[in-house]
Amino acid sequence: MVYKTRQRCVEEGPEAALKDRPRPGKAPKLTEKQAAHLIAVACSDAPEGHDHWTLRLLADKVVELSYSDSCSYETIRQLLKKHPKTLAEAGMVHSRGKF
Template identity: 85%
Template sequence: MSTKKYKVNLSEEEKLHLQAVLRKGKSAARKQTRAHILLKAADGVPDKDIIQALDVSASMVAKTRQRCVEEGPEAALYDRPRPGQRPKLTDRQAAHLIAIACSDAPVGHDHWTLRLLAGKVVELSYASSCSYETIRQLLKKTR
C-alpha cells in the first residue's frame, strides 16, 4: 500500500470546528464538502472511498488534502482569491458618470446612449478607453 504524500492530521479542536461547520448548515456547499473531505481524510478513509461517498473529483480531494497540510484546515475550506482585471472606474468616477447619465442629453441627442457615455469617460480622462459594455454593466448594477 502506498503512503500518502499529504496526510491529514487534525487536532480535536480542529475536528470540532469542522463538525460545527457541518452542523450549522448555513455555509456554502463547497465549504461543507471540503469539511467532509478533511474529516474523512483525518479518519484514514481512502481517497477512492471519499470520492465515491461525496461524489467529488479526485483532484478536489487531493487539493483539499494538500492545502490542509500546507496552509491549515481553515485555509483548505475556502477558495483562494481569483485574479481579475481591476475596475476601470473608481466609485467616485462611477457616481459622477451615473449623475451624467441622469442629466439632460447632449445637444443633438434625445437621450444618453451607452456609446456616448463611454466617450464621456474617455473625454473626462477617467480611462484611456472604455467600451459601452462596461457602461452597461455599471448602469445595470445601480438600477
C-alpha cells in the same frame, strides 16, 4: 465545494474557509467615485442633439473626462446594470419595465 471548503478549514483554519481567496481578473476601469459621477451624468440631461444618453455617448464621456484612455459601451452597460435602483429613482425608464 463542500469537500474543498472542509479541506481548507483543516489545512488553513476556519477563517480561511469562510473567506474567498482573491480571484484573477482585470482591475476595474473606473474607481467608485468615477462610477458615481458617471451615473450622475447618465441621470442628467442628454447632450445637445440627443434625446437621451446612450451607452456609446457615456463611454465617450469617460474618455472626455480623462477617466480612462478608452472605454467600451459594454463596460458602461455592466456598470449601469450594477446600479439599477439609482437609475430607477432618478426617473429613467428601463426598457424592460422591471424598475
